[in-house]
Amino acid sequence: MSKNLVNLNVNPCKMCMPMGTSNAFYGIQKCMNILHGSQGCSTYIRRHMATHYNEPVDIASSSLTEEGTVYGGEKNLIIGLENLIKLYEPEVIGVSTTCLAETIGEDIEYIINNFYASHPDEKVKIIPVKSAGYGGTQFEGFTRALKAIVSHVDMDATKHDKINIISTMISPADTRYLKDLLDQFELDYILLPDLSENLDGVHQSSYHRLPMHGTPISEIQKMAGARTTIEISDTIKPEESPGVYLDTQYGVPYKRLNLPMGLRDTDALIELLSELSGKPIPEKIAKERGRYLDGMVDSHKYNAQGRIAIFGEPDFVVSAVRLCCENGVMPVIAATGSNCPHLKENIEKEISKLADILFVEDYVILNDVDFETIEEEAIRLGANLMLGNSDGRRIEEKHHIPLIRCAFPIHDRIGGQRVRTLGYEGSQILLDQITNTILKAVEGGFRETLYNTYYNEGPKSKYGLEPEKEANMKVLETPNPKVPPTTMTIEEKTANHPCYSCGASQKNARMHLPIAPKCNIQCNYCVRKFDCPNESRPGVTTEILSPEAAFEKYKLVKEKVPNLTVVGIAGPGDALANFEQTQKALTLIQEYDPNVTFCVSTNGLMLPYHAKDLAKLNVSHVTVTVNAVDPAIGAKIYKHVDFMGNRYHGEAGASILLANQLAGIKLLIDEGIMVKINTVTLMGINDKHIEEVVKTVKDMGCFISNIMPLIPVKGSAFEDLTIATNQEINAIRDKCGIHLKQMYHCKQCRADAIGKLDSDISLEFREKEEQFKETALSAQKGLRFAIVSKGGMLVDQHFGQASELYIYDYLDNEVQFKEKRVIGKYCTGEEDCDEKEDKIGVILRELKDCDGVISMRIGDLPSKRLETKGIKVFSTYDRIEDAVKTAAQDILKSKLPKSQELLNVSGGV
Amino acid sequence: MKNDAAILPERAKSIRFSECSGDGSGIKCESESVSGAVSQRACVYCGARVVLNPITDAFHIVHGPIGCASYTWDIRGSLSSDEEGYRNSYSTDLRETDVIFGGEKKLVAAIDEIMAIHSPKVIFIYATCIVGVIGDDIDAVCRNAEAKYGIRVIAVKSPGFSGTKKTGYKMACNAIMSLVTPDVLPEKTLGVNILGDFNLAGEMWIIKNYLRRIGVEVVANITGDAKVDDLKKAPSAQLNLVQCAGSMTFLAKKMEEVFDIPFIKVSFFGVTDTSDSLLRIAYAVGDKEVIQRAKAFIEEEKNRVIPLLNKYKKNLEGKKAAIYVGGGFKAISLIRQFQEFGMNTVMVGTQTGSKEDYEVIQHLVDENAVILDDANPAELEAFMREMGADILVGGVKERPLAYKLGVAFCDHNHERKHPLAGYEGTLNFASEINLSMNSPVWETISQGGIKYV
Incomplete structure (x- = not known):
């Protein structure tokens, strides 16, 4: 009944009893069925059967009229029988009552006796079935007809070796399978009923309107003498069961089995047949079973996505549920329109076990139910699949839940008579249908589903949240104390710049931040090495600072050197080849002190790309080193130029460099930036060409020219080049001075120079800075770790193979990623860095601000060197975050007084 | 050992089946496949x-x-x-x-x-x-x-x-x-590129949603759901996030060199990796609000997901996993995810893992776990049997083999139709492991047995 309406069945999940009897009688040889009732019953039933089986279905009716209903229908039935015999010449006639006949109290046994009495020569066997439509569904009608047959046929109880097989309604194709199975065991059997041929006939030249196949009466008569009965149905009530009847009446033992669907129920039948026949299970069957097992495994994962609603006759529901459960298809609904109180008991355990594995919280087993309830439950329980007869089509259509059509009836598809569900092969066919229906939904819809679920480029709020939620996420901003900005003109800035203004060089200090390790060209006069603190020339620095560290250093210096007005980035590589760092450092410093004058020096290669950025960063002064304005001369000065991922040599490289320098300078001047041109005097190479250089840049609007002598560097290509004397340099400067203002006071500073031009105090600050870093971190009670990692997720590299260091801070019980420091990149060429000792030196310098180093493994030598510097060494294979936590706890533990030592904190070593 | 028949002599050095096997120089890897050994590698x-x-x-x-x-x-x-x-x-x-x-x-x-x-x-x-x-x-x-x-x-x-x-x-x-690569480098924008996610089952979208939640803009997806015009914007990003380390580190390094974009590695497999990566991205971007948002988001997601994972855990604990995947990074990530489920990895192999990968792996698994480089079906079969694996994680080529051996399977490759990345992906992963490993078919087979043959 409907869940909502106690008194209404909405969309029935069942038909009536005479439907069952008609089906059953179609399995008897040369048998016709007449319904004792009004005309409609037989016509409806014929229509249903004809569309399902795609066969002509002839069912007679006694066609009761008003008169018959009032005065009794005997006359109608007798005339009906006479005509039926005339038209069809049947050997058997099943007389099924209908609601009307039963309600008006027709006694058909009596009428049939009267018929025989008035037709003494008639040999036809007439079998009456009391099948009021309200007495049950087609399921009960079917078995009731079978019981009527066995109880009305004149039985011959002589013992023989055949076995009885009695089934509820199965398809003709499944019936043929059953027969074939019995044949394979060479069993002699009587199958009741056998609708395999009558309802799935072959195409023939002559058509017999009387069903010529099916179980003959002569065989049925022998059922009383069979050695056993197998009743393939575990839900027939005993009082309705033909097997029970044969047992009680004739002592034929019987065994009841589930429909052989799925592995277990098929096994049961096969094993029983093997036992009864005394024959081993044939190889063919064993292979079918093996294939089904294989198929089960193949599809188990797809099947787990199935939430299936199964409905239909009780036998079908029980066995389909068992098939689904053994394959992991979750039955969220198991429903029958029949009244079968045992249904729940039969299947609940099975379903709940699977529900437990798949974390399915709810499912229903419904007895005596209509489609409205099934529909509601299917929606509520999120069924994504239905299995049953075609009456589920309305739900399919409305809610797009695919329906696998099997069982009876199937009206809207062809082939109801050929549906296979029994045996290993039938199970496999059904299972494949289930799996493929799931797959079809996934394959056909996953792109759309995933798109709808996860693609989220639409508006909503900035963070992809609903506005209310967004409001809850507001983060408090802590204001930064800042130096108030004063407006300084470019002229004022220039006046304060020690490199641009001779006067300023006496009183104003500048600071070079060594934050730019990489260079994108190789000049023949340059070798960028580190750690030559006593050497002072461009390209030299003791260490490379991260932008943050550079900012800290700036603050420290500014405190000590109040006349610090200029911050420059002069390498040791090229400021623009390390633009990220340059940008970061300048941004940080500017936020702290907006009045500082920024100055950047570059070779100009990347200038066209960053000129505008520099202007945005308030860089007021840029120095571009231009040694030649003729690619042929440039080719002698530059070993190679790395541009856009390619390395260019000779004139090609020099041309690219020159073109970019000139384009970049133009952009700088357009932005109002003061441009200084540095030129290195290279005797015999560009000394005669420098005037040309100066003229060229003057025309572009450059501010000052700085012509410098070469500082020969050991290991550089020009290490043996003649050096221009002071007089020679000044002569060139004088000549060029006609065109452009000359800088006579250049000191050719280090990349990390600090102070006034004539007094580099950077050494002093280098040590202080170390102290500063220590205090800065420990003041916040934080720890800093360098992690040697290849992948960047795990500690997965040997210390000695480190090319990158991942710096993490442990602060406020939290692991915070700080930055990545690239070690390999500091060396421009292989020749520079092949000494191992050097590399460890480089790494050690990089680790100065760290409390610990975490690597997969570390050699004794570096380990000792680190320990002597107070850096703890940890070896582990952990995730970086976890490793840092463990290491930090280890360090913190060691700092605690002994009594407070934490228990169970394992060290990372 | 028992599996002599399954192992070609040339392959012996690429397999470690107990702590004391091998000559102490580690597993042989990063080498050419042995001819005729039926490698699982592609081209x-x-x-x-x-x-x-x-x-x-x-x-x-x-x-x-x-x-x-x-x-x-x-x-x-x-x-x-x-x-x-x-x-x-x-x-x-x-x-x-x-x-x-x-x-x-x-x-x-x-x-x-x-x-x-x-x-x-x-x-x-x-x-x-x-x-x-x-x-x-x-x-x-x-x-x-x-x-x-x-x-x-x-x-x-x-x-x-x-x-x-x-x-x-x-x-x-x-x-x-x-x-x-543009003719002129564009101005930097405040955004990141995602490298090495191919938007399998919408994973790129999931990651982008996460980043959006914490306030990080994405400039270009490389290459999942990528469009040419968006890709061309990639040089303007401030940071590259590298996910599939195997395929994309090379590109990240190139982009660092040419476009000056630094990169960090991230992983979105498992709750811990996902959370750590989001926080790492936040710190790398360095914006306070982003850090705050990331923390809040991680907290929210953990609270949502961990109870659900614990539900699965009761079905997964104590089971044995076998792993055979493309790269070491994924293998390591999987071992850890299994650890979080209370599962033990008894066999692990990769097609192209490196020496370091194997060293990490060796320390993550039990001393008797089998480790294989560039394995072939015969080896996978022998060791899955010997170690009694309950589930294999691999690609579709390995699936039928697992099934023939009665071992459950999880596809961690390109053909899957549900996301395994991020918090929801972790749930999917747990669910998939559960439904395959605990599918009733195994019980049906073991109880019903292989019969009549």
Whole structure:
């Protein structure tokens, strides 16, 4: 009944009893069925059967009229029988009552006796079935007809070796399978009923309107003498069961089995047949079973996505549920329109076990139910699949839940008579249908589903949240104390710049931040090495600072050197080849002190790309080193130029460099930036060409020219080049001075120079800075770790193979990623860095601000060197975050007084 | 040992089956496959195709005989939010005469045809084995086509014999560099690129949603759900997030060098990796609000997901896992996820893991766990049996083998239809492991047994 309406069945999940009897009688040889009732019953039933089986279905009716209903229908039935015999010449006639006949109290046994009495020569066997439509569904009608047959046929109880097989309604194709199975065991059997041929006939030249196949009466008569009965149905009530009847009446033992669907129920039948026949299970069957097992495994994962609603006759529901459960298809609904109180008991355990594995919280087993309830439950329980007869089509259509059509009836598809569900092969066919229906939904819809679920480029709020939620996420901003900005003109800035203004060089200090390790060209006069603190020339620095560290250093210096007005980035590589760092450092410093004058020096290669950025960063002064304005001369000065991922040599490289320098300078001047041109005097190479250089840049609007002598560097290509004397340099400067203002006071500073031009105090600050870093971190009670990692997720590299260091801070019980420091990149060429000792030196310098180093493994030598510097060494294979936590706890533990030592904190070593 | 029959002598050094096996020099890896050993590895072309194919509005012409195109036609679950053109397969379908007389003309004609019908923004031309041998000058063809049509036509030289799948990744990365390198470097924007997610089952979208939640803009997706115009914006990003380390570190390094974009590695497999990565991104971006948001978001997601995972845990605890995947990074990530589920990894192998990967793996698994490099089916079979694995994580090639052995299976490859990344992906992963490993079919088989045969 409907869940909502106690008194209404909405969309029935069942038909009536005479439907069952008609089906059953179609399995008897040369048998016709007449319904004792009004005309409609037989016509409806014929229509249903004809569309399902795609066969002509002839069912007679006694066609009761008003008169018959009032005065009794005997006359109608007798005339009906006479005509039926005339038209069809049947050997058997099943007389099924209908609601009307039963309600008006027709006694058909009596009428049939009267018929025989008035037709003494008639040999036809007439079998009456009391099948009021309200007495049950087609399921009960079917078995009731079978019981009527066995109880009305004149039985011959002589013992023989055949076995009885009695089934509820199965398809003709499944019936043929059953027969074939019995044949394979060479069993002699009587199958009741056998609708395999009558309802799935072959195409023939002559058509017999009387069903010529099916179980003959002569065989049925022998059922009383069979050695056993197998009743393939575990839900027939005993009082309705033909097997029970044969047992009680004739002592034929019987065994009841589930429909052989799925592995277990098929096994049961096969094993029983093997036992009864005394024959081993044939190889063919064993292979079918093996294939089904294989198929089960193949599809188990797809099947787990199935939430299936199964409905239909009780036998079908029980066995389909068992098939689904053994394959992991979750039955969220198991429903029958029949009244079968045992249904729940039969299947609940099975379903709940699977529900437990798949974390399915709810499912229903419904007895005596209509489609409205099934529909509601299917929606509520999120069924994504239905299995049953075609009456589920309305739900399919409305809610797009695919329906696998099997069982009876199937009206809207062809082939109801050929549906296979029994045996290993039938199970496999059904299972494949289930799996493929799931797959079809996934394959056909996953792109759309995933798109709808996860693609989220639409508006909503900035963070992809609903506005209310967004409001809850507001983060408090802590204001930064800042130096108030004063407006300084470019002229004022220039006046304060020690490199641009001779006067300023006496009183104003500048600071070079060594934050730019990489260079994108190789000049023949340059070798960028580190750690030559006593050497002072461009390209030299003791260490490379991260932008943050550079900012800290700036603050420290500014405190000590109040006349610090200029911050420059002069390498040791090229400021623009390390633009990220340059940008970061300048941004940080500017936020702290907006009045500082920024100055950047570059070779100009990347200038066209960053000129505008520099202007945005308030860089007021840029120095571009231009040694030649003729690619042929440039080719002698530059070993190679790395541009856009390619390395260019000779004139090609020099041309690219020159073109970019000139384009970049133009952009700088357009932005109002003061441009200084540095030129290195290279005797015999560009000394005669420098005037040309100066003229060229003057025309572009450059501010000052700085012509410098070469500082020969050991290991550089020009290490043996003649050096221009002071007089020679000044002569060139004088000549060029006609065109452009000359800088006579250049000191050719280090990349990390600090102070006034004539007094580099950077050494002093280098040590202080170390102290500063220590205090800065420990003041916040934080720890800093360098992690040697290849992948960047795990500690997965040997210390000695480190090319990158991942710096993490442990602060406020939290692991915070700080930055990545690239070690390999500091060396421009292989020749520079092949000494191992050097590399460890480089790494050690990089680790100065760290409390610990975490690597997969570390050699004794570096380990000792680190320990002597107070850096703890940890070896582990952990995730970086976890490793840092463990290491930090280890360090913190060691700092605690002994009594407070934490228990169970394992060290990372 | 028991499995002598399954192990070729040449392969012995690539297998570690107990702490004391081997000569102490670690596992043999990063080497060529042993001929005839039935390696599970693919080819250079495959690597290149995997990386480039998800670019949704690119046209991919496979220059070679038909097989290469046919086998890679729309087999991967990379999703698109717009164009679907990338799901077509274009091939020059070289025949015998082309092989003898050269295929250049056919390729030129093929490009002309594509141009006549479609208006692609970029065409990738994949050179397969045969092209590598017959010597078609595809560079020249591409150059000419670019001059003729004014679009990018990029050669991807990926003959199968020229290395391993990793070589193919490099070729693809070079192609991407060639595509995105501008004439003039753009101004930096406050955003990141995501490298190495191919939007399988919408994973790129999931990650983008996360980043959006914490306030990080994404400039370009490389290459999941990528469009050519978006890719071209990649040089303006401030940071690269590298996910599939195997294929994309090369590109990240190139981009660092040429565009000055630093990169960090991230992983979105498992709750811990996902949370750590989000926080790492936040700190790398360095914006206070982003850090705050990331923390809040991680907290919220953990609270949602962990109870659900614990539910699965009761079904998973104590079971044994076997892993055979492409790269070491994924293998390590999986071992850890299994640890979180209370599962023990008893066998682990990769197609292309490195020495360091194996060293990490060795320390993550039990001393008796089997470790394999470039394994073949015979080895996988022998060790899954010996170790009694309950589930194998691998690609579709390994699936039927697992099933034949009665071992459950999880596809962690490109053909899956549900996301395994991020918090929801972790839930999916737990669910998938559960439903396969605890499927009733195993009980049916073990209780019903293999009968009648």
